[in-house]
Amino acid sequence: xxxxxxxxxxxxxxxxxxxxxxxxxxxxxxxxxxxxxxxxxxxxxxxxxxxxxxxxxxxxxxxxxxxxxxxxxxxxxxxxxxxxxxxxxxxxxxxxxxxxxxxxxxxxxxxxxxxxxxxxxxxxxxxxxxxxxxxxxxxxxxxxxxxxxxxxxxxxxxxxxxxxxxxxxxxxxxxxxxxxxxxxxxxxxxxxxxxxxxxxxxxxxxxxxxxxxxxxxxxxxxxxxxxxxxxxxxxxxxxxxxxxxxxxxxxxxxxxxxxxxxxxxxxxxxxxxxxxxxxxxxxxxxxxxxxxxxxxxxxxxxxxxxxxxxxxxxxxxxxxxxxxxxxxxxxxxxxxxxxxxxxxxxxxxxxxxxxxxxxxxxxxxxxxxxxxxxxxxxxxxxxxxxxxxxxxxxxxxxxxxxxxxxxxxxxxxxxxxxxxxxxxxxxxxxxxxxxxxxxxxxxxxxxxxxxxxxxxxxxxxxxxxxxxxxxxxxxxxxxxxxxxxxxxxxxxxxxxxxxxxxxxxxxxxxxxxxxxxxxxxxxxxxxxxxxxxxxxxxxxxxxxxxxxxxxxxx
Numbered sequence: 001x002x003x004x005x006x007x008x009x010x011x012x013x014x015x016x017x018x019x020x021x022x023x024x025x026x027x028x029x030x031x032x033x034x035x036x037x038x039x040x041x042x043x044x045x046x047x048x049x050x051x052x053x054x055x056x057x058x059x060x061x062x063x064x065x066x067x068x069x070x071x072x073x074x075x076x077x078x079x080x081x082x083x084x085x086x087x088x089x090x091x092x093x094x095x096x097x098x099x100x101x102x103x104x105x106x107x108x109x110x111x112x113x114x115x116x117x118x119x120x121x122x123x124x125x126x127x128x129x130x131x132x133x134x135x136x137x138x139x140x141x142x143x144x145x146x147x148x149x150x151x152x153x154x155x156x157x158x159x160x161x162x163x164x165x166x167x168x169x170x171x172x173x174x175x176x177x178x179x180x181x182x183x184x185x186x187x188x189x190x191x192x193x194x195x196x197x198x199x200x201x202x203x204x205x206x207x208x209x210x211x212x213x214x215x216x217x218x219x220x221x222x223x224x225x226x227x228x229x230x231x232x233x234x235x236x237x238x239x240x241x242x243x244x245x246x247x248x249x250x251x252x253x254x255x256x257x258x259x260x261x262x263x264x265x266x267x268x269x270x271x272x273x274x275x276x277x278x279x280x281x282x283x284x285x286x287x288x289x290x291x292x293x294x295x296x297x298x299x300x301x302x303x304x305x306x307x308x309x310x311x312x313x314x315x316x317x318x319x320x321x322x323x324x325x326x327x328x329x330x331x332x333x334x335x336x337x338x339x340x341x342x343x344x345x346x347x348x349x350x351x352x353x354x355x356x357x358x359x360x361x362x363x364x365x366x367x368x369x370x371x372x373x374x375x376x377x378x379x380x381x382x383x384x385x386x387x388x389x390x391x392x393x394x395x396x397x398x399x400x401x402x403x404x405x406x407x408x409x410x411x412x413x414x415x416x417x418x419x420x421x422x423x424x425x426x427x428x429x430x431x432x433x434x435x436x437x438x439x440x441x442x443x444x445x446x447x448x449x450x451x452x453x454x455x456x457x458x459x460x461x462x463x464x465x466x467x468x469x470x471x472x473x474x475x476x477x478x479x480x481x482x483x484x485x486x487x488x489x490x491x492x493x494x495x496x497x498x499x500x501x502x503x504x505x506x507x508x509x510x511x512x513x514x515x516x517x518x519x520x521x522x523x524x525x526x527x528x529x530x531x532x533x534x535x536x537x538x539x540x541x542x543x544x545x546x547x548x549x550x551x552x553x554x
Contacts, residue, residue: 003170003171003172003173004172004173004174004175005033005142005172005173005174005175006031006174006175006176007031007032007033007142007174007175007176007177008025008030008031008032008176008177008178008344008348009021009025009030009031009032009033009176009177009178009179009180009344009348010032010033010034010035010149010159010161010174010176010178010179010180011032011033011034011035011179011180011182012035012036012149012161012179012180012181012182012183012189013034013036013181013182013183013184013316013318014034014035014036014038014041014128014132014143014145015036015042015124015128015182015184015316015317015333016047016124016127016128016131016316016330016333016334017182017315017316017317017333017334017336017337018034018036018180018182018315018316018337019034019041019128019131019132019135020131020333020334020337020338020341021034021180021182021315021337021340021341022034022135022138022141022143023061023131023134023135023138023141024337024338024341024342024345025140025141025341025344025345026135026137026138026140026141027061027138027476028341028342028345028349029138029140030140030344030345030348030349031140032140032141032142033141033142033144033174033176034135034141034142034143034144035144035147035148035149035163035174036144036145036146036147037145037146037147037148037166038145038146039145039146040145041125041128041129041132042124042125042128043125043292044125044214044216044255044292045123045124045125045216045246045248045255046123046124046125046330047123047124047127047324047327047329047330048121048122048123048124048233048246048248048255048327049119049120049121049122049327049330049331050067050119050120050121050122050127050330050331051119051327051328051331051419051423052113052115052117052118052119052420052423052424053331053335053423053424053426053458054331054334054335054423055067055068055116055117055118055119055120056115056116056117056471056529057334057335057338057529058117059116059117059469059471059472060471060474060529061134063130063134064117066130067120067122067126067127067130068099068102068103068120068122069099070122070126070127070129070130071099071120071121071122071123071126071248071249071250072098072099072121072122072232072247072249072250073099073250073251074098074099074100075098075099075100076098076099076230076232076247076250077095077096077098077229077230077231077232078096078097078098078099078121078231078232079093079094079095079096079229079230079231079232079233080093080094080096080231080232080233080235080413080417081093081094081228081229081231081233081234081235082235082237082405082409082413083228083234083235083236083237084236084237084238084283084391084392084402085236085238085280085281085282085283085392086222086226086234086236086245086281086282086283087225087226087227087282087283087284088238088283088392089391089392089402090228091237091391091402091405091406091409092405092406092409092410092412092413093229093231093410093413094410094413094414094417094418096232096417097118099120099121102117102118102119102120105118106118107463107466107467111449112420112421112424112447112448112449112450113420113449114449114451114460114461114462115420115424115461116461116469116470116471116472119423121232121233121247123246123248123249123255124330125248127330144163144165146165146166146167147163147164147165147166147172148163148164148166149161149162149163149183149188149189150162150163150164151192152179152189152192152312154310154311154312157177158175158176158177158178158311159174159175159176159177159178159179159311159312160173160174160175161173161174161175161176161179177311177348178311178312178313178344178348179311179312179313180312180313180315180337180340180344181312181313181314181315181318182314182315182316182317182318182333182336182337183318184316184317184318185317185318185321187314187317187318189312189314189318190304190314190318190319193306193309193312195304195305195306195309195314196304196305197302197303197304197305197321198302198303198304198305199300199301199302199303199369199372200300200301200302200376201299201300201301201302201321202299203299203301203376203379204262204299205298205299205379205380205383205384206242206259206383206384206385206386206387207242207243207259207382207383207385208259208298208299208323208324208325208379208382208383209298209299209323209379209383210259210260210262210297210298210299211260211266211295211296211297211298212257212258212259212260212295212296212297212298213256213257213258213259213260213266213269213274213277213293213294213295214255214256214257214292214293214294214295214296215255215256215258215274215277215278215290215292215293216248216253216254216255216290216291216292216293217253217254217256217274217278217288217289217290217291218252218253218254218288218289218291219252219254219278219286219287219288219289220251220252221252221286221287222252222254222282222286223252225284225286231247232246232247233245233246233247234247235382235409236280236281236282237385237387237391237405237409238387238391238392239387239388239389239391239392240280241258241259241277241280241281242258242259242387243256243257243258243259243277243280243281244256244257245281253291256277256278256281258277258280258281260295266295267295269293271290271293274290274293275288275290298323298324298379299323299379300321300322300323300372301321301322301323301372301373301375301376302320302321302372303319303320303321303365303368303369303372304318304319304320304365304368306361307319307360307361307364307365307368308357308358308360308361313340313357313360315333315336315337315340315364316333316336316337317329317333319336319364319365319368320332320333320368320371320372321372322371322372322375323375323376323379324375325375325378325379325382325416326374326375326378326416326417326419326422328371328372328374328375328422329375331423332367332368332371335364335367335426335528336364338528339360339363339364339528340357340360340364342477342526342527342528343356343357343359343360343433344357346502346549347550349501350501351500351501351502351549352549352550352551353549353550353551354550355432355550355551355553356433356548356549356550357550358432358550359428359431359432359433359550362428362430362431362432362433363428363431363433366428367426367428370426370444371422371426374419374422374446377446378412378415378416381412381415381416382409382412382416385405385408385409385412387405388401391405414447415446415447418447419446419447420447420448420449421444421445421446421447421448421449422446424449424458425442425444425445425449425450425457425458426457426458427441427444427456427457428456428457428530429441429456430456431456432547432550432553433526433532433547433548433550434455434456434530434531434532434533434548435455435532435533435544435547435548436455436456437454437455437520437533437534437535439454439455439519440454441454441456441457451517453517453518453519453520453523453531453534454531455531455532455533455534456530456531457530457531458529458530458531459471459481459518459523459525459529459530459531460514460517460518462511462513462514462517464509464511470509470514471529473507474505474507474525474529475503475504475505475507476503476505476527477502477503477504477505477527478497478502478503478504478505478524478525478526478527478532479504479505479506479507479524479525480493480494480504480505480506480507480522480523480524480525481507481509481514481518481522481523481524481525482506482507482508482509482521482522483509483510483511483514483515483518483520483521483522483523484510484512484515484521485510486521488521488522488537489537490506490522490537492541493506493522493524493541494506496541496542496545497545500545500549502545502549518534519534520534520535520536521536521537522534522535522536522537522539524544524548526548532548533548
């Protein structure tokens with residue numbers, strides 16, 4: 001007979017989305033089992049950019065500094081630069097602060113970059129290792145790599161899953177209240193549920209549309225031969241081979257993603273061919289040590305028809321599939337987990353009605369539609385640009401052609417990589433887990449973020465002192481922000497929270513600038529740092545809690 005494990009939440013998939021879910025549940029003491037068929041966290045670099053909002057969540061959880069110290073050396077440039085070839089003509093560049101500079105720079109920034117953290121350029125392989133370390137500190141979480149979930153069914157009381165323990169060649173049954181599927185783009189769970197994709201796929205572009213060739217390699221000589229300032233990402237724009245090169249460790253490890261032409265069969269390419277492709281992008285042949293190589297498909301802007309069915313939830317690539325322009329896929333995936341975890345915990349612990357879980361799809365599917373749309377727009381901007389042989393020629397016409405490319409690419413790089421509006425401005429308007437006050441948020445814009453406390457979005461940020469973020473003072477769960485010089489009565493708020501078993505921190509701040517920014521003396525912040533409600537002390541409290549926790553319909 002199969003061994004049987006009993007748990008509250010079963011997570012299928014040990015990438016950033018699954019690990020973040022395990023971390024958020026673990027720190028709340030929720031019994032959790034995570035299974036993944038892989039031997040461990042990622043070997044290949046995969047995603048390479050952690051956006052500001054994700055870094056703010058890492059800060060909320062106490063390990064943002066640890067992540068910022070990983071990946072590139074602290075003084076390594078994080079520029080994005082475009083060339084005909086990496087050792088050819090430089091066409092465009094966006095200069096960005098190093099990891100060390102980012103910590104100090106963010107405290108001087110305002111407006112669109114009013115934030116607790118700046119983005120960090122780091123390979124997903126390092127992020128996964130950091131997340132796993134955090135997860136393993138929580139005894140209620142059982143992480144099982146080399147475990148493959150082969151089947152599951154929903155019963156009256158929960159989920160029953162069949163799992164193969166590959167390391168010990170035995171079968172295991174896991175019974176859980178809920179299943180969170182972060183099992184990748186081909187998601188067996190999504191297929192089992194019969195949930196189809198919506199959106200756009202199969203779009204062909206000269207770059208970032210169609211088959212791509214990925215190579216992970218070492219080449220310390222790259223820096224010895226580089227005649228330009230160092231960058232984090234190098235993009236080759238020429239008529240022979242379009243490619244991007246992401247710096248992995250700043251010491252000589254790189255990830256190359258190159259376009260494959262329609263008449264090429266990359267499935268037959270070996271490591272020698274990989275070296276040829278690298279040389280085409282670089283503009284010369286350098287000694288290279290190939291670590292891995294393979295193909296993947298760009299041109300997706302997809303999202304699942306449903307994000308939930310019964311007790312099963314989809315997250316990450318199982319719920320939305322990006323062409324990775326803008327670095328939005330992994331960051332959107334992480335926030336899926338952050339959004340759902342506190343809701344699952346509240347329901348499991350009896351602090352909320354199961355109706356609250358319906359707000360996951362209400363909130364995250366529109367965000368997936370929005371973010372995949374932005375990524376598609378960025379892919380069109382760079383991938384449909386025509387790179388002609390004239391870019392690498394000599395003479396006045398060639399100079400004019402490079403000037404044309406420079407104008408387009410300088411505009412593009414700022415459009416794709418300076419995106420506070422996308423990463424900080426995501427909203428949950430219309431959600432049943434938000435109490436609207438009738439106000440209208442600022443227009444959604446990729447490159448501009450207007451801080452607003454309109455319920456449904458990220459709370460406006462402020463620095464209270466050097467290195468002291470407003471967010472650092474929010475509670476571990478709910479926060480009631482009490483602003484202004486008057487002593488606002490909050491007894492009913494704390495009594496109702498205690499009655500419901502909800503952890504509520506009352507944060508009183510006599511700061512006129514915050515009262516002006518939040519436009520109300522009382523503001524309720526959700527556990528995922530979203531403004532849930534704002535208003536006056538005279539407001540009825542119980543209806544607010546009842547709606548936010550699913551006890552009454554919105």
